[in-house]
Amino acid sequence: MTLRLHSKRNRLITILFALIAGSLLLIGAMNVQAPQAEEPLLTLNGQEVTAAEFNWHLQMNRALTADYFKQTYDANYSEKFWFTDYSGEKPIQRWIKESQTQLLTKRMELHLAQEAGVVSDISFEGFLKGMEHENQRRSQAAANKEVVYGPLHLEAQAYYSYYMSNLEDATIEAMRSNGGIVISDEQVRLEYEANLAAKYSxxxxxxxxxxxxxxxxxxxxxxxxxxxxxxxxxxxxxxxxxxxxxxxxxxxxxxxxxxxxxxxxxxxxxxxxxxxxxxxxxxxxxxxxxxxxxxxxxxxxxxxxxxxxxxxxxVIPFDQVKDAITLHLAQQKFRSMVDDKLSKAVPEWNYPMAERLANQAIQ
Missing domain, CATH: 3.10.50.40 (Chitinase A; domain 3)
Structure with missing residues (x-):
């Protein structure tokens, strides 16, 4: 996978935050293989999405789903937790839905990155190869006494957050360069004046x-x-x-x-x-x-x-915050583009397979 990363964020903070979040999640997706000789789990924009990729998002949302029901209904985890009805909500149904939504969103971000020429291979297999390559690069850099930001070996969830964050930055930068995202000086000035008291004072x-x-x-x-x-x-x-x-x-x-x-x-x-x-x-x-x-x-x-x-x-002078406001508006535009494409997409789900994978992940 070829990816030009031009992150304007502090990578170390991104990685550390991802590591903290990763410690709360159960990361087992890499060891789960897609069922053989079965239909794809999802088809989106003519591309097939494997069960292994859906399992990845199931694992990322498992602890988040449990926490939601704990915070909302004070529900404690047990063998019956996933199938218990809490005021019309069942954990397993919410878990599957949240994982599907996240998968679709990330797939759409990858499509936009591919269209912008930031990345050529947006397959899940390509992502896993990229993770392996990044960890090899870090190990080699450490052996060469070079500076390595963050841990020498990125765990799966940490690398995913690192990758998608930098991918979004690179896509936005590419779109601003090729005219896909245009933020005018007037838009920046209006944003500044509308939020003088709240943001720029x-x-x-x-x-x-x-x-x-x-x-x-x-x-x-x-x-x-x-x-x-x-x-x-x-x-x-x-x-x-x-x-x-x-x-x-x-x-x-x-x-x-x-x-x-x-x-x-x-x-x-x-x-x-x-x-x-x-x-x-x-x-x-x-x-x-x-x-x-x-x-x-x-x-x-x-x-x-x-x-x-x-x-x-x-009041913070306009010139001091102009670039930051422009970037913020570009990020908002990018999110709107993702949402717009999602609203027009017609994903073809294999729902029985999704439910079966969730049930297998519980065991």
């Missing part, structure tokens, strides 16, 4: 006074409720005093013996704040100057915030 800096009272075995307040009651007294005092935003709450906090400090949340410090004190950041974003937050617990302390000031949010 930098949050303004927030100045806060932050009062906190620790609780726990090694603090004065062993019980969280006692700490909460003390902080409620502080909040009531602040409200009663009608504090102005320029004076803050430090005097009231001092009278109650509660620590208070002034902090400034900026665009540069937001990431750290989101990781270390996500509830504080969420509460701060909801405050206007002169407003006080509700009380909340985080990281072993009760917190109270008072907003001193909020700087106006800045």
């Amino acid at each position: 930098r949050p303004g800096a927030i100045r806060l006074e932050w009062a906190s009272l620790p609780f726990g075995p090694e603090t004065e307040y062993k019980d969280q409720q006692k700490a909460l009651e003390k902080m409620e007294l502080l909040k009531a005092a602040v409200i009663a005093a009608e504090i102005r935003s320029d004076t803050g709450i430090h005097q009231q906090a001092k009278e109650f013996g509660i620590n208070v400090g002034e902090v400034k949340i900026t665009s540069a410090s937001r990431r750290t704040a989101a990781l270390e004190n996500p509830k504080v950041l969420l509460a701060a974003d909801q405050l206007a100057p002169g407003q006080i937050s509700g009380l909340f617990a985080e990281n072993g302390a009760i917190h109270l915030l008072y907003c001193l000031s909020v700087e106006d949010a800045g």
Whole structure:
């Protein structure tokens, strides 16, 4: 299989994410062979799809189907799970349907890639050969002391995600080059202006006074409720005093013996704040100057915030996001093309074979 990969994404992140997802799925499709002397499982656009390829998608959707029924119906896995009726839904029927939908979608993406000249062989057998070749390349690169991004050996699910992600990127790039996908400057500008606040603005800096009272075995307040009651007294005092935003709450906090400090949340410090004190950041974003937050617990302390000031949010210049918006619109166009072709396609399914393969996979 010949494939020109021109990914603009971070391949390492893609591979690592795929590996995490792969650990949750049962990958056994490579060991399942298509039944001999039988009709094809699916015919799409004049091309036959084998049972082995459908088995691949069954395995990828097995854990996802089980999780759906666990989250939706609190259904626990058992021998009878796949055939149990949950409010009109049966796991085996949903499993087959989701696998069929995924198979059709990926087949259509492959057809578009072939039409764009990105890949010549879109057969499942060609894909498996490509996976073998990629792993051989990685092993040889490691032996030659060359840099290898990600693991030295890609497992089946990891390689599938890696392959399809890069295939989509390459197809979109090829279509943009040959005129199959055209994104005008006007479209990009309209997208930018329509989403200035939601997508293309930098949050303004927030100045806060932050009062906190620790609780726990090694603090004065062993019980969280006692700490909460003390902080409620502080909040009531602040409200009663009608504090102005320029004076803050430090005097009231001092009278109650509660620590208070002034902090400034900026665009540069937001990431750290989101990781270390996500509830504080969420509460701060909801405050206007002169407003006080509700009380909340985080990281072993009760917190109270008072907003001193909020700087106006800045707008990211158009030139800085133009390329990213163009790519985003091209990706949307590609997905629309896939959906349009799927809506017009007339797949010929061998449903008894699909059901038989699903039943065999359960055993």
